[in-house]
Amino acid sequence: MKVINVLAEPKRMLIVDLLRQGPLTVGEIAEKLAMNQPQTSKHLKVLSDAGIVEVQPVTNRRIYKLRPEPFQELNTWLESYLKIWDERYNNLDDYLQKMQKNASNKKEKGKG
Numbered sequence: 001m002k003v004i005n006v007l008a009e010p011k012r013m014l015i016v017d018l019l020r021q022g023p024l025t026v027g028e029i030a031e032k033l034a035m036n037q038p039q040t041s042k043h044l045k046v047l048s049d050a051g052i053v054e055v056q057p058v059t060n061r062r063i064y065k066l067r068p069e070p071f072q073e074l075n076t077w078l079e080s081y082l083k084i085w086d087e088r089y090n091n092l093d094d095y096l097q098k099m100q101k102n103a104s105n106k107k108e109k110g111k112g
Contacts, residue, residue: 003070004077006050011035012043016066019053023065 007013014033018024024032030040044064047053052070056063 002050003052003074006046006052009043009046011039012047015040015043015047016052019064019066023056023063025061025063027061029064 007016011033015029018029018032026037026040026044029035029044030037033040035043044053044055048055048064050070051067053064054067056065
């Protein structure tokens with residue numbers, strides 16, 4: 001999954017977290033994250049190529065903002081795993097209830 005690979009880099013994740021607050025220029029991102037501008041631009045290029053951010057050129061500046069689509073794809077991917085874990089927890093719960101019931105039945109039989 002391309003989105004998850006791109007977000008696995010800690011600096012890019014910090015940029016994405018920062019952009020959740022709203023659109024920012026390269027300079028603003030670099031300043032807030034204490035990064036140099038070329039390094040910030042490199043990370044923004046990777047995020048842009050992956051479709052995670054979009055760029056709006058305004059006069060001599062480039063403003064970056066998040067795109068919702070990659071996060072919807074990521075959410076769909078994660079939900080498939082959540083369903084699997086929900087099923088497993090439900091099965092475990094059923095199994096534990098069955099064990100408790102069997103233990104109770106054995107205690108009752110032992111009393112009689």
